[in-house]
Amino acid sequence: MSIGSSTLGGTSKAHRAQLARNVQLLLLWVAESDGDVEVPELDFVAEQFPGPDGENADDLLAIIRSGELRPLESAIRFLAEESRELRVAFLDLAITMAMSDHRVAVTENYILRFFADALHLGEDILERRFKIISGVDLCEPGDPADPEWWEENPELGSQTESNGSDGMSLNEARAMLGVERDASMSEIESAYRKLSGMLLAKRVEASGPDAVTTARKRSRKLREAYDLLKG
Known part of the structure; x- marks a missing residue:
């Protein structure tokens, strides 16, 4: 199994399965954050994890929609322990997911920035990767109260x-x-x-x-x- 261009060689089957589940969960969080999970988004996740490594998207979406934050926090902490190459590869997937409808919702913008910070990558890397993948700059989410x-x-x-x-x-x-x-x-x-x-x-x-x-x-x-x- 691989995430983006990062191959997960040399890790145990249990570790790969847990990593796959956590990445799926976090990608679906991005997809669901704008309130509308579309078929292309589900297809994108399924393409990344075909076969036995993939988990039913409905089960993961149910976790997200429950409002319980601990599974999401646990998933990001697990991913934060992986190699820098894999963390960047995951960030690329999250950016691609957010851009699947050719716009980044406010919630998606915040989540991408949260990922970059929680994965010890920083917003500079996020902005560079976003520009490479989308061809445009990642706008500031701003504060509509201002x-x-x-x-x-x-x-x-x-x-x-x-x-x-x-x-x-x-x-x-x-x-x-x-x-x-x-x-x-x-x-x-x-x-x-x-x-x-x-x-x-x-x-x-x-x-x-x-x-x-x-x-x-x-x-x-x-x-x-x-x-x-x-x-």
Whole structure:
């Protein structure tokens, strides 16, 4: 079995099976993060792990949709112990998955950056690999709660719907959670759980107090967006 151009020779069968499962799980997390898992995305994962190394995608998607973050955290920790070559190969797969519909959703952007950081690769490598694979630059996910973000994205600002107050607009809330205009309540809840889980203070505390402060600020904005759309 191989991941990208990285061959998994010299490892035990049990290790290869566990690695395959974890990579499948993380790739499907990228696919499901925008609320719409498409057939080409499922086919892409199946192509990477044909035969006995592949696990039923429905079973893995059920884990992701449960909202339980521990399996995802365990998978990324397992992958972080692999060689640099294999970690970069996985990042390439994740980028390809995110670009399968020719656009990177807000949630996919955050997840790719999370992968690069958690796998000890860094955003410089992510941006270089993204440019090589897609031919375009990886844009900053931005903070839709910041007025400057809307000034830099006037095409979104022109579609803004007011929520009837001086607070966050409906379009800002949707952009913050990375959901579409017609997203269901379950899709909104799923997006909120995933993003808020990634911003838990205990997950970023190793990066220092500034990271914790930023995570808490963004968490409050995510909650504001969620409450607005839920209402």
